[in-house]
Amino acid sequence: MNIFGVDMSFFKKLRAFFSNTYEVIACFILRRTNLNKVDKNGDTALHRSIEELDYKTASRLIKCGADVHAVKQNGLTALFSAISNNNPEIVALLLKHGADVNVVNEEDGVTPLLLAIAKDNPEIVTFLLKYGADANVVSTVENIRVTPLLLAIEKDNPEIVALLLKYGADVNFVDTVNNERVTSLLLEIDYLKMEALFVLKHGADVSFKGRRGYTTPLLLAIEKDNPEMVAFLLKHGADVNFESSGVTPLILAIKNDNSEIVAFLLKNRANVNAVSRYGFTPLFYAVSEYSYHEPMTLSIVRLVIISVLLNNINAEKPEFIDREQSISTLWDESKVILNNKLCGILSFLDLCKEKDENKLARISQNEEVKKVLEDLNLKEKYPYLNEKIQAQFQKGLARNQALVTACNSVFTFNAHRQLNEYCWREILKNLAQEDLKNVTKVASLFFKKSPSNDSTNFSSSDMLASSKMLHFN
Incomplete structure (x- = not known):
């Protein structure tokens, strides 16, 4: 083809595109040049203009008929190229002209939404969701199933997590990672990320059992020494006495030596007399931990002893306590103080166990x-x-x-x-x-x-x- 009396190859024409010589572009159109022809690298003119971040050229090419669905040799469409280059303006341009928002790259299973999340670009994620990107698409990337929400959590991007939840991402989707069943909530807690509060507010199942049924969100929060998350899960209905593989939340908190969580669980009616499948009570575990970590767990032993006696002031002192002199003394002191009289026949124990608020009102004025x-x-x-x-x-x-x-x-x-x-x-x-x-x-x-x-x-x-x-x- 001879333009302006000069014989130009197709690739010289591409260079004209990139130099913003719009008169030459117009001439190509008049001569019916194939705008979707690819170069030796598999790029079309549209792909090259996107990679050069040239919005004006990309826009003119699309208006003149460039195919927004054209696929490069590596299987990527123009939309993938725009997202890879973190260019929200060109992404919006392509979507406006009908680019497939849910196209899957056959080579690696990635979708435009997953790529935008991987690029940590909430602006592009917003465009994609507004144009109908599937917030619950399940892709297999390197033999691992991935959803947009799980990827956003892993990337630690709360803004994108909130966007996905707004557009209906399934907070209870169950995935398998390293042979363990996980949900978005378990993943949030495992990574110690407070975006877990987002997914809880959007209906995440606080009773889900992961790791082949052995782990609940509450047990995982205790394992991670996260008292704030423990409080939030209990507020949203987590079972304070759920037993997993012979361990209750209270026993796990005791074994983790976290007195703050132990106190909170007891306040929320954790069963202090529960017996594990191995035949041991929370008090046994508290005393055992004290033997190894003295004096760190003494405060926990106090908490558990008081709770046991509040449930039954006549409880007999277990033999394993008698073997620890300091703990045995603590048991005796706790029993005495609970029986101390505040006035008349009223003891500390009576005050703690009183449920009649009229009587409590009278006591408060004494x-x-x-x-x-x-x-x-x-x-x-x-x-x-x-x-x-x-x-x-x-x-x-x-x-x-x-x-x-x-x-x-x-x-x-x-x-x-x-x-x-x-x-x-x-x-x-x-x-x-x-x-x-x-x-x-x-x-x-x-x-x-x-x-x-x-x-x-x-x-x-x-x-x-x-x-x-x-x-x-």
């Missing part, structure tokens, strides 16, 4: 109890016991305050009658039906003693005395 709790240094010696006592005490204070507020509102209303319906709902919403009856009873008793029904002289001490009556009804 000056003798307050004095004992203030003088006794439980926090340092018995952190778990102290935490339970304080929690119970706070329940009582909250209950008492709710009842006092309700009584106060009744008297205020009688004096001024200005409380609207919304205020009453807010005041009474935390009270049980029985509480409402008692508040009414106290109010009626007070008003009977005040013929004028003038509650303006009702003092705070009168109100406290009246509210205390509620705890005995």
Whole structure:
């Protein structure tokens, strides 16, 4: 072909493309040059313009009929080339002109979405997803099955993880890695990545059993010494007493010497008397670990002993404890302190096990109890016991305050009658039906003693005395 009186080969024409000589390009089109012809490297003009990051030339070629689906010798389309070069503008151009967003490279099984994730480019990932990229495509790369979500987790890119979840990525897809069954949640926890919170919020199965059924997300979080993840999993319904291969979460936390996780599991009703398939209890494991790691595990032994005695104050001291003098003494001290009387017949054990919030409210107002709790240094010696006592005490204070507020509102209303319906709902919403009856009873008793029904002289001490009556009804 002779252009402008000069004989030019096809490859010289390609160089004209790259020099942005658009007049020459137009001339080629007029002469019906094959824009999809490949050079010795298997590149078309479109491929070369993309590799040169030349958006203007690529755009003109596409408008003039260049095939966006053309495949190079290595099996890559123009879209793969644009993604490989991290060029979101050309990616968008190709997608706009119909490039196949879910094409699979037969050579390595990679899709455009997987390539964009591997390149850590959330902008390109967004374009691909908007144009219909399959967020759940399963590809086999080097004999390993890969999904976009699992790859994004492995690449540690939370922005892309969030994008994939937004576009419907399956958080419970089960893959096999090194002969172990894994999900996105297990992979997140295994890599100690907090994107696990994303997948949990999108419905990840907290009860999934991986590693041939031996590992749950909770057990893996404990194994990784990740208390924040343990708390989050329990909040989302993880089974605190699930047994895997003879090990419960509590036993695993004890063996890992993590007192923070042990305390949290016990607070969430881990079974302190569970027996493993080997016939051992959490207390046995705690004492055994103490023998090897003294004094690191002493705090854990304290936690477990207190929990055992809270469940059964009359529990007999196991023989394996008698063999450890320091642990035996700790058992005896714990038993004594639980039986210590706070006031009258009320002991620490009674306070910890009390479920009646009206009784707790009465206890919280007892000056003798307050004095004992203030003088006794439980926090340092018995952190778990102290935490339970304080929690119970706070329940009582909250209950008492709710009842006092309700009584106060009744008297205020009688004096001024200005409380609207919304205020009453807010005041009474935390009270049980029985509480409402008692508040009414106290109010009626007070008003009977005040013929004028003038509650303006009702003092705070009168109100406290009246509210205390509620705890005995």
